[in-house]
Amino acid sequence: MKTRDVITALGALAHEHRLAIYRLLVEQGPGGLPAGVIAERVGLVPSSLTFHVQALQRAELITRRRVSRQLFYAADFSAMNAVIGYLTKNCCGSGADGCAASCEPAGAAMKPKRSRKAA
Secondary structure (H helix, E strand, O other), X not given: OOHHHHHHHHHHHOOHHHHHHHHHHHHHOOOOEEHHHHHHHHXXXXXXXXXXXXXXXXXXXXXXXXXXXXXEEEEOHHHHHHHHXXXXXXXXXXXXXXXXXXXXXXXXXXXXXXXXXXX
């Protein structure tokens, strides 16, 4: 990912409503949500939602698909991973001891491990 693409992505996320929309779509997963549901959950009127999702689309952070008369939006997880990868590419590159755990994203470190039950 190029520096200017990361700047565009971070700039698109640097707004309260766009960040809320993006986080909602990340939580929803690849299926996404219809525009009306997003507007309702974030508390935006449709015209404001359109403005904000267009900014996220231009930054290539979300995708849009039409199902009949509804527009569905979903987070583009490959774009999100590319931004995170760019930001952490040289994490602890100077060889600092004990740094590897610090470079792991907080969510990954906090996921509970599944317990295996004996059959």
